[in-house]
Every structure is written in C-alpha cells, then in structure tokens.
Amino acid sequence: MYMKKNRINQRQIKFLCLEDLVPDNHILRDIDRAIDFSFIYEEVKGLYSEIEWGKPGIDPVSLFKIVFIQYLFGIRSMRQTIKEIEVNMAYRWFIGYDIGETIPHFSTFGKNYARRFKDTDVFKRIFTQILAEAIRCGFVDASAGFIDGSQIKASANKKKATNEIVEKQAKQYQQQLDEEIAKDREAHGKKALKNDDDNTPNPPETKNIKKSTTDPESGLFHKGEHEKCFAYVANTACDRHNFILDFEVGAGNIHDSRMFDGLYGKLIRQFPEIQVIAVDAGYKTPWIMKQIIDSNRIPAVPYKRPMTKSGFFKKHEYVYDEYNDCILCPANQVLPYSTTNREGYQEFKSNPDYCKDCKFLNQCTQSKAQQKVVTRHVWESYMELAEDYRHTPMYREIYQMRSQTIERVFADAKERHGMRYTQLRGLQKVKMQVTLTFACMNFKKLATWKRRKGLLAPIFPGYLKEKSQIICSWFQFITKGTLRFA
Incomplete structure (x- = not known):
C-alpha cells in the first residue's frame, strides 16, 4: 500500500549545520581532504592590493574553488555554475559559504581575470602544485610518457572568415637541417645550394589561410572525416596512470608535429626519468624520431x-x-645518388634507358621521362631505428597502452569536463580553460587515490568534538526547563 507524503515536514525548523548536509562519500569531501588549497594565497600574492579600502574582496581560495567546480563537473558557463552553487549544499560547503550567504555574481571571476590574472602564470602554477602533490605521494609513474593532440572547437562561426596570405613559419630545426644538408652535399661532392654559399636569405614562403573574424587566434581545423571548423588544439602528455604531466595549446591549423618540440623539451626537463615516449603516426617524422633517440629515449x-x-x-x-x-x-x-634537396631528402634516380623496357614500369612510375626517383631523408636512419623498436614486444605493448592513457584522458576531458568546445575567445583564455580542466582532472584522481590508500586528512579536525559539546549543551539547557516547546 502506498503512503501519501506529507510535505508539512519541510516547513519545520531543524538544528543542522552545512557540514551535516554533505554526504561523507562526496567527491568534494575527498578533494578538500586531499589538497590544502591554502597554497593559492601564496600564488596570488602580489596580485591583490595591500591597502584595505571599499567593499571587502572575495577570498581567493573561494574564488578559485568556484572555477574548480565549473571545470570539475563540466558546467557549461560561469553563470550556470553560480546557479548550481546557490542550490547545491555540497558546492556551498566546498567554497566555504554558509547556507544563507550570498554567492558572488557570475561576472566576478571575469573581472578578476581581466584585472589580476590576465597575462600571469597563476593558473599554470596551480596546476604544477597539484601535480607536485601527486608526485610526492608516489602516484605518478613517468617511466613512459604518452603524447597526443586533441582539438577544442572554438566559439567561432566557420562562415565568418576572410582569406589571408601569411608567411610560412620556419621549422624550429631548420638550422640543424641546413647544416646536415650542407654536410651531405659536401660528402657527395656537390656544391652548396644557391643562396647558402653567399649567406643570402631565401625569400619567405607564403600560404593562403582562412582567418576567423570572430576569434582570429583560432585556426581552421580539418582532419580525416572531421568537419571543418575553427578550433584550438591541445598537445598533452600523461604518464602510465593518466596524470597529466604537461601540455601545449595552439591554433587548430598547427600540426601536432610542430607543437611537439616545446612540449617534449619541458617534459624531459621536469621528468628526466622518462625512458619511452609513445606517440601516434602524426608524430612519426625524421626530426621527432631524431630528437627522441638523441636524448637517449x-x-x-x-x-x-x-x-x-x-x-x-x-x-x-x-x-x-x-x-x-x-x-x-x-x-x-x-x-x-643524384642530389640532396632543400627539404633534406637525398634523391636517387634510375636510368631511363633501362626503365623504358622494364616489365615493372607500370608498377614503378608514371613519369613521362620514364625515370624513377626515390627519396631518402638525411635522418632516415632514425626512422629505421624507430621501426626496429616498433617490432620489439616491450615497446609495442607500451604503445598499445595509449588507448588506456592519453586517449582516455581526452575522452574524460571532453565527456565529463566540458573540453569538447570552448565558449571563450582568444588563445590565453583557452589556455586558462585547458589548464584548469587538467588541474581538476589531476586533483580528482589524486583525491580518489588518496582515499583508496587511506592517505586523506581527517574530516574537519575538531569538528566532531565541537559538535558533541554543542549537543550536550543543548541537552542540559532543555533538561533544566529553561527551554520549553509548545
């Protein structure tokens, strides 16, 4: 038999505090016990005025915790985040606000970003502090690093764009490549390439691109079956346990291999213990293979x-x-051997007199001159060595771990933390979003692992003792007859 619910109980007054309304197994409890967020005061030191005037400001820890809630739970905007905090007792408890306390306006963080945090590295320092705590606890296993890139759809209409001619960016390794080409040509008895012998710079190469009028810092992204759209790309590195180690953010029209250098350089400086670097086919280029192997990895x-x-x-x-x-x-x-071109490829050419009567001509070349040209990069030996490693069972198994590591990181970031697209515009703001998203993912995993290992700090030190004293005081107050209920 059903029972009709009497809602009059909802109007009764009960003596409760906010601490009682948050479940003991809530993820925010674990996070609050896993990390001492007081380090934020030191990180923002110097960004706030030392003079007290006007209306009291918002506690920086509470301000950042509001942003953490947005990216931790994948809430689409700051406006919606404030609405959620107003009705969610766990959110209120986490940011340090009481039941009846007014939550800050949704524009508060935007104003603080524009006045204080813009053009600073405070977000990256927060990310670093959280990662350092995971390392201190021994949760990070950086014996192997997994690197990949993922697009973030920009807040820009692909139809609102202009065509522009821009200069091609020179390769970061161009000087090393030019030196290698010069040595190779000299070893084969070839003259230096034109403009190399007289140190005359080559005219800059140009290309035609589409530039968004809504968000000019984004780039037109198109890969495989993906729809063309303006986007940003986040090249990211993680360890065996899916802790994000570092990342680079750029426009969507920058290839992953071009962003590899900066990310890899930071990665091996911070984690010299890395022995294996797992990357997908987009990074399998002579320069990247040379860079990894030359660094003894x-x-x-x-x-x-x-x-x-x-x-x-x-x-x-x-x-x-x-x-x-x-x-x-x-x-x-x-x-x-025929020559070595400017791109660093050795050219080997066949004899047309032999090729024209060859039975394999139709399977070999469609050249009108009936001449086959085979190219080989001056750093091809590194590609061959990488191919040898590919057939080694141990390294093959590490590569197969990508589906449980870096690909899982991107899947969680997009499905659970709102990184599939951005409502922000401009590279710096998108970097802020990516930094805070990855920081939240790291401290969420850190809190979960600490709970499993029994390493969480005690729940609200002194709270249980204080609560029992309050109950005893109320009991004595009532039993003395001072307080009577109708």
Whole structure:
C-alpha cells in the first residue's frame, strides 16, 4: 500500500549545520581532504592590493574553488555554475559559504581575470602544485610518457572568415637541417645550394589561410572525416596512470608535429626519468624520431601506412644499399645518388634507358621521362631505428597502452569536463580553460587515490568534538526547563 507524503515536514525548523548536509562519500569531501588549497594565497600574492579600502574582496581560495567546480563537473558557463552553487549544499560547503550567504555574481571571476590574472602564470602554477602533490605521494609513474593532440572547437562561426596570405613559419630545426644538408652535399661532392654559399636569405614562403573574424587566434581545423571548423588544439602528455604531466595549446591549423618540440623539451626537463615516449603516426617524422633517440629515449610508434597509389610498389620494396650508397629497385637495377634537396631528402634516380623496357614500369612510375626517383631523408636512419623498436614486444605493448592513457584522458576531458568546445575567445583564455580542466582532472584522481590508500586528512579536525559539546549543551539547557516547546 502506498503512503501519501506529507510535505508539512519541510516547513519545520531543524538544528543542522552545512557540514551535516554533505554526504561523507562526496567527491568534494575527498578533494578538500586531499589538497590544502591554502597554497593559492601564496600564488596570488602580489596580485591583490595591500591597502584595505571599499567593499571587502572575495577570498581567493573561494574564488578559485568556484572555477574548480565549473571545470570539475563540466558546467557549461560561469553563470550556470553560480546557479548550481546557490542550490547545491555540497558546492556551498566546498567554497566555504554558509547556507544563507550570498554567492558572488557570475561576472566576478571575469573581472578578476581581466584585472589580476590576465597575462600571469597563476593558473599554470596551480596546476604544477597539484601535480607536485601527486608526485610526492608516489602516484605518478613517468617511466613512459604518452603524447597526443586533441582539438577544442572554438566559439567561432566557420562562415565568418576572410582569406589571408601569411608567411610560412620556419621549422624550429631548420638550422640543424641546413647544416646536415650542407654536410651531405659536401660528402657527395656537390656544391652548396644557391643562396647558402653567399649567406643570402631565401625569400619567405607564403600560404593562403582562412582567418576567423570572430576569434582570429583560432585556426581552421580539418582532419580525416572531421568537419571543418575553427578550433584550438591541445598537445598533452600523461604518464602510465593518466596524470597529466604537461601540455601545449595552439591554433587548430598547427600540426601536432610542430607543437611537439616545446612540449617534449619541458617534459624531459621536469621528468628526466622518462625512458619511452609513445606517440601516434602524426608524430612519426625524421626530426621527432631524431630528437627522441638523441636524448637517449625510445620512441614507441605505430605502423604508418605507405602513402603510395594502389597497384604501385611500396617504398620499402626499394632497398637502400648503405655500402654503395644507392637504391636497388624490384627489378634489381641500381638507382645512384643524384642530389640532396632543400627539404633534406637525398634523391636517387634510375636510368631511363633501362626503365623504358622494364616489365615493372607500370608498377614503378608514371613519369613521362620514364625515370624513377626515390627519396631518402638525411635522418632516415632514425626512422629505421624507430621501426626496429616498433617490432620489439616491450615497446609495442607500451604503445598499445595509449588507448588506456592519453586517449582516455581526452575522452574524460571532453565527456565529463566540458573540453569538447570552448565558449571563450582568444588563445590565453583557452589556455586558462585547458589548464584548469587538467588541474581538476589531476586533483580528482589524486583525491580518489588518496582515499583508496587511506592517505586523506581527517574530516574537519575538531569538528566532531565541537559538535558533541554543542549537543550536550543543548541537552542540559532543555533538561533544566529553561527551554520549553509548545
């Protein structure tokens, strides 16, 4: 038999405090016990005025905890976050506000960002502090690093754009590559490339891009089956346990391999114990493989499908003879060295007199001159070494862990923490969003692991003793007859 609920009990007065309304197993309780957020006072020191005047300001810890709630629970905007805090007792308790206390206006953080936090590294320092706590507890296993990139859809209409001609950015390793090319040409008895011998700079190369009029700092992203859109990209590194170690944020039209250098440099400085770097096929380039191997680390990479037309010989079927410095084609003909071009590729060319009568000509080349040209990068030996590591069972297993590590990080960030898109505009604000999102993901995992290991701080020290004293005082007050209820 059902029972009709009497709602009159909702109007009765009960003696409760906010602490009683938060469940003991709530994630915010674990987070509050796992991390002492008082370090934020030191991080924002100097960003606030030392002179007391006007209306009292908001506690910086409470202000940042409001933002943490937004990114921790994937709430779409600060306006909605304030609405949620107003009715959620756990949220109120976490930011340190009482039941009847007025929650700050949703524009408060935006004003503080514009006046205090803009162009500072306070958000990155908070991220670093949380990661340092995870390292101190021994939760971070950086013996292997997993690197990948993910797009963040920008708040920009792809139809509102202009076509612009911009200069191509020079490769960060261009000087090293030029030196390697010069050595290779000299070793083969070739002259220096034009403009290299007289130190005359080459004219800058240009390209045509689409630039958003809504968010000019975003970039047009298009990859595979993805729809074209203006976006940002976050290149991220994590450890074996999915703790985010570091990241780089850039426009969506910047390739992952171009953002690798900055991220990798910071990563090995902070975590010199890294032995293996697992990356996907987008990072499998001669420069990146050289960079990893030269730093005495092992690249864990996948098989990269040859970009060859169907029905034609694959590149691996043309064998390089290191002793004679030539290429042997499938018809056992020799392709001697010809030159080394500006891109750093050695060119080996066949003899057209042999090729025109070859039975494999239609599987080899469609050149009108009936000449096959095979290229080999001056750093190709690093690619070959990376391919050898790929066949090693240990490194193959590490690469396969990407689906449980870095790919899981992006999945959680997008599905649970609102990083699939951004409502902010401008690179600096998007960096702030990514930093706070990854910081929240790290301290959420830190709190969970501390609870499992029994490392959480005691619940509200002194609270239980104080509560029992209050109850006893009220009991004595009532039993003496001082207080009577009708």
